[in-house]
Amino acid sequence: MHIVFYLLVFLLASEGLSLSDQGGEGIITLNYPPDLTVMELGLLSVSLNVPKGSVDSIKVGVNLEEEILKIVPDSEFECFSVHLEVGINIVSITAIKNRKKIDNIVFRVFLRSDLVSKYRKPPPEFKKDYFHSKDRSQCIACHTLKLGKLDKRPVNIGAFERESIPGDMERIGATSTCFSCHKSVTSYKYVHGPVAVWSCLFCHDPETEPVYSVKKPDTEVCFSCHVEQKNEWVNSKYIHGPLTMGNCSICHNPHASDNLFNLIKPSWDLCINCHEGQATGRHIIVGLYNEGHPTHGVLDPLRKGKELTCASCHNPHASNYPKLWAMNVRSQFELCMKCHKY
């Protein structure tokens, strides 16, 4: 199946096969996105035109998955969103009438990632499409793009917990200009504070070009609220590689994710992504023990109920101790003694 997929990617990406008209029969029209768009995070908004009564249902598939979504159209416009995988994604939309496929459109989207070197840059035929920098009068028949006061509500990091109740998210969302189109950004297990209260404009500046750009490096926005972390990390003796470049989003999704701490991948996988050599845990007890020290899959004796991970011993951000020790220890032996009372 994988071979078939890459063959398809290759065929679609090669110049001989132009899909600029999306190859459809003209029953379904794709309003958004254009073919060959580049995305930054894992969600894609799709908007279709479907003439009334022309189809019974619409099947949506991503990357050869036959059906991830089935829609029974109830209006001329159908809007939905799908999750993307890193790299090239092929989205296929099929119209069904009387159990027969009567139309099919296919388009490609590239999900960029700083974490994986081969996906850092999109292939040359893929381009960014800045939705909000173009005229979207077609959409405002049903949606509003006019900003409201609540789109940048103050976020009190100290007193946050109470606001983060999931039930509230929908209610607060309904007061946001961004909600009607971007409601899926909160459809994950862990939602980042300001996103949970739909304070989108805290990070997305409506006065920039392209509109809603986020200041770079990330530390410019992240540290405006995470002052405690800033003070601690900036003044540490050792700072972790990715942080020295001010890049927080390489590890954290700024909106939401299915992993603790809004991590882009589960903690251990994230570390291994850049430090493959440490996966065996042999680096911890070199020469002492051939099997290596466990680095996951057992409980952390110092953090109740949490799994032991790389972050049990190393601080992922910064530390005053060499090797980014997570604890106040001056030597490797002292580190061992934190968990092992021989």
Ligand code: HEC
């Ligand atoms: C005819 C009315 C109409 C028009 C025109 C329209 N939309 Fe929608 N859109 C809706 C409705 C209604 C919903 C909410 C659907 C729901 O709650 O499931 C929606 C939801 C959405 C969503 C959220 C989908 C999701 O489930 O995550 C996106 C994204 C979206 N629209 C984008 C657009 C874009 C882009 C345009 C212009 C190209 C557009 N819409 C034009 C009616 C419309």
Ligand code: HEC
């Ligand atoms: C009419 C529907 C609609 C509304 C309302 C809307 N957006 Fe979007 N927005 C989109 C679509 C479609 C995209 C394309 C990317 C995607 O698939 O999510 C997009 C993209 C973006 C991007 C990426 C840059 C770009 O221009 O492509 C940002 C940032 C963004 N929206 C922020 C916001 C914020 C903040 C609000 C509320 C103030 C908002 N949007 C309201 C539909 C909408």
Ligand code: HEC
């Ligand atoms: C803590 C800061 C922060 C907040 C709050 C925030 N965003 Fe973002 N958002 C980002 C960053 C960082 C990016 C990546 C921008 C880039 O690299 O171009 C981004 C990207 C996006 C994109 C483009 C995704 C893509 O794949 O290209 C959309 C759409 C978006 N944000 C919508 C929203 C909406 C809607 C809200 C409010 C619920 C929101 N954001 C709140 C930081 C934030």
Ligand code: HEC
């Ligand atoms: C508008 C203020 C604000 C900004 C800007 C902001 N955060 Fe947060 N962040 C919060 C709040 C509020 C919480 C929730 C605190 C709590 O639950 O006690 C939080 C929590 C977190 C957490 C912990 C999540 C957890 O599960 O415990 C991480 C990680 C995080 N933020 C990363 C970032 C990153 C990375 C950026 C920059 C892209 C950023 N934050 C920008 C307000 C902000």
Ligand code: HEC
């Ligand atoms: C190399 C990956 C990586 C980078 C880069 C990174 N983080 Fe983290 N972050 C993590 C991990 C892993 C955790 C969970 C640590 C744990 O298990 O205790 C975390 C936890 C957090 C927390 C919650 C716990 C705490 O320490 O307060 C916040 C807030 C946070 N990060 C913010 C940021 C900000 C802001 C930046 C950018 C300045 C950043 N992170 C950069 C990996 C990273």
Ligand code: HEC
């Ligand atoms: C995006 C890539 C990336 C990710 C993800 C990443 N690191 Fe690193 N790490 C680096 C770079 C770059 C350096 C500095 C160069 C070096 O020493 O290899 C570094 C260095 C280190 C060091 C050595 C510091 C020293 O003083 O020798 C430790 C320990 C470390 N990382 C632990 C972690 C842990 C734990 C995680 C997961 C939470 C993690 N790293 C995730 C890129 C990454």
Ligand code: HEC
């Ligand atoms: C039980 C504690 C512990 C755990 C868990 C742990 N490490 Fe280490 N780590 C160490 C020790 C001890 C050293 C110092 C080794 C040395 O100097 O010979 C170290 C050194 C490192 C270094 C510096 C490079 C080097 O060898 O000097 C990196 C990078 C690193 N660890 C990454 C990781 C990653 C990634 C994980 C998760 C797969 C991890 N560590 C899990 C204790 C730990």
Ligand code: HEC
């Ligand atoms: C954060 C806590 C922690 C630290 C720090 C730590 N260990 Fe461990 N260690 C563990 C856990 C948990 C196990 C697994 C125990 C089990 O399987 O029940 C373990 C197991 C071991 C084992 C037995 C291996 C096995 O598979 O049973 C040895 C040997 C060991 N550690 C040595 C060390 C040394 C040497 C250091 C210092 C470089 C160290 N540990 C630091 C938590 C830690």
